[in-house]
Amino acid sequence: MKRIDLHIHSRASDGQLTPAAVVNAAAAGRLDVIALTDHDTADGWVDGRRAAEELGIGFVPGLEISCKLNGISVHLLGYLPDPTYAPLANDLQVVREGRTDRIPTIVARLNSIGVPVTVDEVLAQATGTPSVGRPHVADALVANGTVANRSEAFDRFLADGRAGHVPHYALEPGQAIDLVREAGGVPVIAHPWGRSSYKVMTEETLGRLVQDHGLAGIEVDHQDHSTADRAELRGIAADLDLVVTGSSDHHGLGKVDHDLGVNTTDPEHYERLLALAGDPLGG
Ligand SMILES: [Zn+2]
Ligand SMILES: [Zn+2]
Numbered sequence: 001m002k003r004i005d006l007h008i009h010s011r012a013s014d015g016q017l018t019p020a021a022v023v024n025a026a027a028a029g030r031l032d033v034i035a036l037t038d039h040d041t042a043d044g045w046v047d048g049r050r051a052a053e054e055l056g057i058g059f060v061p062g063l064e065i066s067c068k069l070n071g072i073s074v075h076l077l078g079y080l081p082d083p084t085y086a087p088l089a090n091d092l093q094v095v096r097e098g099r100t101d102r103i104p105t106i107v108a109r110l111n112s113i114g115v116p117v118t119v120d121e122v123l124a125q126a127t128g129t130p131s132v133g134r135p136h137v138a139d140a141l142v143a144n145g146t147v148a149n150r151s152e153a154f155d156r157f158l159a160d161g162r163a164g165h166v167p168h169y170a171l172e173p174g175q176a177i178d179l180v181r182e183a184g185g186v187p188v189i190a191h192p193w194g195r196s197s198y199k200v201m202t203e204e205t206l207g208r209l210v211q212d213h214g215l216a217g218i219e220v221d222h223q224d225h226s227t228a229d230r231a232e233l234r235g236i237a238a239d240l241d242l243v244v245t246g247s248s249d250h251h252g253l254g255k256v257d258h259d260l261g262v263n264t265t266d267p268e269h270y271e272r273l274l275a276l277a278g279d280p281l282g283g
Helices: 019-028 045-055 086-101 103-112 119-124 134-143 150-158 173-182 203-213 227-240 267-276
Strands: 004-008 033-039 058-069 072-079 186-189 217-221 243-246
Touching: 004 019, 004 058, 004 072, 004 243, 004 267, 019 033, 019 045, 033 045, 033 072, 045 058, 058 086, 058 173, 072 173, 086 103, 086 173, 103 119, 103 134, 119 134, 134 150, 173 186, 173 203, 186 203, 186 243, 186 267, 203 227, 217 227, 227 243, 243 267
Parallel strands: 004 033, 033 058, 186 217, 217 243
Antiparallel strands: 058 072, 072 186
């Protein structure tokens, strides 16, 4: 059976491997299809696709779009959208700029509680990406010995509610779903019951996103979801006739327990997802 991993990050956002290295690692790990889904950027697609073609594995270009619902962070995966569709490209740029702009504020807040880090140290961890964010602050804290790994950096300093957490601009999920569909892509809510999004991603909300905006799927098999969560989310997906995906949300070695292929997508659901691409809004 085909092994399909539909949520992977590279250095084009906050992953630790270049797009080509990610594809190489996926091929070495005997994955048949991968999606590159960097945060708010399509910058890794060209290199990723070229490497995938050379190695003969399937490549799905994707995005993970930063959204917010009632102040709670929600991530939307968009598969196969046209990245040159201007309304989508413009909004992604606004999201990226908002994230980068807050780095000095995050650094100042950390300094104020006695954590030693500079903006230059953060930027040094973010080469090759237009999407600088908290993971790069975390990497700077690892590099200067303040913490052991990214998870510790988030738990102690960067997660929602911690001293170094500064909100940034994000789209409403409904708005992001519309943009992805207008761009011919397929919208799937990432880890709906993840660390914060479980507060807002109720069956009722998901139902509304399906009905009003054409949400196509939900990521069920993700490391943020317990076995019980996955069973319940499968039931919701069946009720709402949604595509079910499974993925690693791989970021390289810095994010533990997210090895490539740790979760995979059923080939039947993958085919359903592909069939929805290129179908314009209302078409
Ligand atoms: Zn995410
Ligand atoms: Zn992700």
